[in-house]
Amino acid sequence: MNILQLEDVVKTYDKHVAVDKVSFNVPEGRIFGLLGPNGAGKTSLIRIITTITRADEGRVLLAGEPLNSNTPTQIGYMPEERGLYKKMKVGDHLMYLAQLKGLSKKEAKAAIGDWFDKFEISDWWGKKVEELSKGMQQKIQFIATIIHKPKLLILDEPFSGLDPINTNLIKDEIHQLQQEGVSIIFSTHRMEQVEEICEEIVLINKGKNILNGEVKAIKDQFKENRFRLDFDTDLPTAVTQQANIIEQGPNHIVIQLSAGEDSNNLLRYFISNGLHVTAFNEILPSLNEIFIQQVTTFEEAV
């Protein structure tokens, strides 16, 4: 079951095509990465999903239904550019945002109380937003995003400007929410975070979908049959005839296997030649490498 389906979505501003026939699905209960360089069209896509703007062409389905006036109550969106009304009291502010998301006064109050207990900030209710530090405001923004228990959570660069403590706090909350069945779209251009958090990604560049799939599958797809061997004795002298070494260090080598060659045979060769192997593993490309490679090849093609 997909929580979100995009089919050939197009969005044009003046003559600039921001989103160009993009299609992908976000499976329910997954953490999904929406990746792309700055200006690739990520924010344009998110604004379409959150019904801030409308797509010129194509279809967007949330939980099987086309986007409608009820959509905003099912989505929690934390924009990259986020702020709060500085003069409002924290409690009033959250009440306001929660009620705009369709919660009744009573529900809103209870939900805010729960989160305040959880983050141990119950004494913040009567404080003005401007009295809070930046990190404290970020907590409030996060609570505001999820206060109405959305089915789909969209986080646009959620960790930008966050201190390490809040970063971990929100990471934990993201995982917890996922366990409760919430689907999460995580938009960023920071690849190390994607690798750590996301299970599935779509890569957007210049408004086009250039790569889509599970992180593991994508890595498999882009692997180049390279293996790293660590050892603590001397290498056999005839090793270069047996294997294509592309990198060599004092206690490790990186070997390129040709297609169809079995890595077990190689390992067996080294062991039978008396090499003391401490580690042997396949080198998978990092998402960052794939990202850069994909973007540059895409750009050359255009």
Add this chain to the structure above:
Amino acid sequence: MNNLWLIIKREYLTRVTRRSFILATLLTPLAIGLFFVVVSFIFQYDSDDSKRIAVIDEGNIFDGKIKDENNLFFKFVNSDLDELKNSFEETDYNGILLIPSLEDLLKKDFRVFYYSDEKLTLDIEPIIVSRIRERVRDYKIDQLQIDRQQLNALNTKIELEPKPIKAAPEATTKMAGKIAAAIGFFMGIIMYMTVFIYGMMVMRSVMEEKTSRIVEVMISSVKPFQLMLGKIIGVGAVGLTQLAIWAILIPLIVTIAGLFFGADADAMPPSAAAAGAEIDPEEAEAMLSLVIQELSQQNWWAILPLFILYFLGGYFMYSALFAAVGSAMGDDLGEGQALTIPITIPVLLAFYIMMVSVQAPNSSLAIWSSIFPLFSPIVMPARIPFDPPIWQVLLSLFLLIATALALVWLSGRIYRVGILMYGKKVGLKELGKWMFRG
């Protein structure tokens, strides 16, 4: 609908509970009351500086009589001028008033001399002049043997009394035109100020939402148009609240201040009293009752609802434009200032036309400006006390409401693009393009 109500409520409550709003709303009437008290105190303030003046009456015009007043003491002396001047240091006189004898009774000019090394101050000069003028007049009448009654009859007082040709439901008085102009002018000024004050308030609030980056969070929950409309209605309600409080408090405080500090006609300064010398207290009282009669004869049941309608129309129209401009502005208030000029120009023009219209409410300039929707909210209220033809009012209202709706809609289209535009300087041309973007 529910969200719109939530937005209106927040916009209203955050403003009226703000300390600056409460202070401004309560302190403005107090400040006006204080102003009245201070002004009347200043006018009531009598000079405590007493002056003694020696009078040499060469022709014995005064017959030895001249009234003292306000620390001003006149003393007739029989010595001659040179003698007095020589011994001036020893006397306690401040000056010497030399009134020569009146040679030619038919001569209009009469020169009197005042010898002193002190400057003649503004508060005593008019008293001396008027004393002498009155006395010389009486003296001339007696000497020329003119009949006083005949003389008084020469000074004909003209009253132009307007009378309706067709039978009017109520009699108009000679004050009608002036009162209508005053009411019209007052309403025009209030319109002009509210459009600016509250329109600017909407604009600043839009800019704040944009610069504090709350706006994208908001519009992921509500439609941009709802957010804009809620803000306009909320601020408008704040404006009405403030006006209502002032409408009650200002007359109250001014009346109380008047009671306690006696800011009445007696407190008029001598110069003002001299200027209005022809108005005696009885006449002033009669005029006051005429004003009150005329005020109560105004058709307030038509004036007030129309005033509110024009207020709403004008406010919605201009605050929507201000909202659109606010959405296009960046973090820098200065750079966007150019964008507000196209809005302020019609408001200023309307203000000047309004000032002309209260004097000539049926000129073609006044008529067409009160129908043209960008001017009508300020010009038409100024014309209403003059009973303009009903078709003009209806046409003007229809055009105003239609234009206000159209401008709110168009501004909404600019607004929804503008609020998401960061770090880009935009011109009027771009705003125009945004209106038609899909």
